[in-house]
Amino acid sequence: MPHEPGRPLPPQTHADVLHATDTALRLVNQAVADLGTPSSAAGSAGSLVASLTNSRQLAAMVLHANTQVAALLERIRVSRGLLASAREAQLAQMSSKFSAVTTATESAATSMIEGLERAIRVVEELEQGSAPDAPPERKARFAALREELFDVMNFIQFQDITSQQLSHASAVIDEAERRLADLASVMSGPAGVERATPATPPTPHPHYDADALADKAESQAFADALFDHR
Amino acid sequence: MRFLVVDDSATMRRIIVNSLARIGHDDALEAGDGAAALEAFDQGGVQFIITDWNMPQMSGLDFARRVRAHPKGATVPILMVTTRSAREDILAAVDAGVNNYVLKPFTPPVLKEKIDAILTSAAAA
DSSP, X not given: OOOOTTSOOOTHHHHHHHHHHHHHHHHHHHHHHHHHSOOTTTTSTTOHHHHHHHHHHXXXXXXXXXXXXXXXXXXXXXXXXHHHHHIIIIIHHHHHHHHHHHHHHHHHHHHHHHHHHHHHHHHHHHHHHSOTTOOHHHHXXXXXXXXXXXXXXXXXHHHHHHHHHHHHHHHHHHHHHHHHHHHHHHHTOSBTBOOOOOOOOOOSSOOSOTTTTSOOXXXXXXXXXXXXXX | OOEEEEOSOHHHHHHHHHHHHHTTOOOEEEESSHXXXXXXXXXXXXXXXXXXXXXXXXXXXXXXXXHHHSTTOSSSOEEEEESOOOHHHXXXXXXXXXXXXXXXXXXXXXXXXXXXXXXXXXXXX
């Protein structure tokens, strides 16, 4: 049954398409092999009956091969529809969702930092407003609270680090989308046939680090050794 | 001492500026990309640059090279603060004229240690 572009197929259809395509290719292959096999009748030169029989067989084979090629082309068209629907419906959405997550977390991180800055100011005001003869323990507690707030602020670096990982994942998806678009374009046939929408070209200089979450201790030690001796 | 903090992440710029204040440096300009940073640097007064590597349009590495090629940028200290931890990246930073290298996530004491090391080295030169 022909597939309407844009409409997702049930999961088993993918396997069906592959199986049918495989079967069609095997039949075409067999038909081509049969054409190349000399029959005993063909070896009898001058036999009109044998020639006519061969001609009829050849015509039947060509017809059969034509049917199989048509079926194969239909399967390719269905596959192309599946590729286009996967590319448009899922990959593009996933990439934009990653981008939305990054924007949302950056906004949240900024709000957290602003809150912490306000909290630090309050601590400093309380510290300055406390009695000059306040016990040292009280001053120490203000200092400890301020340090804790600064430390929490410092942990918000995770936002930048994880957003780089998301950018990397997004770039991988964009690349997959681009390749699927290329594949769909190839399957669309020669010029004049509808071409697939060109996907975003790959970024020549990605501004993210794919290994942003890697363990850094060894690398920092390497950098320290390098720069300390300069 | 006037710092120029260059990072495309507003979150990171804010964290670095707060970390600088925490270690006694409260004069810092911010730039969200290499072009804006070059413009700020060109206006003069910047005595120390802290830059990220991974930025759109112009990477921190290219920015460092541009600063070094600038008439006023031959000796200004540049500290790279980045997630890029591959050895070839660190070596590339050396080649670009970066004075020291800190991997994210960092702590204010580490930032202070690197800034002090650069300033000590510059004073001795």
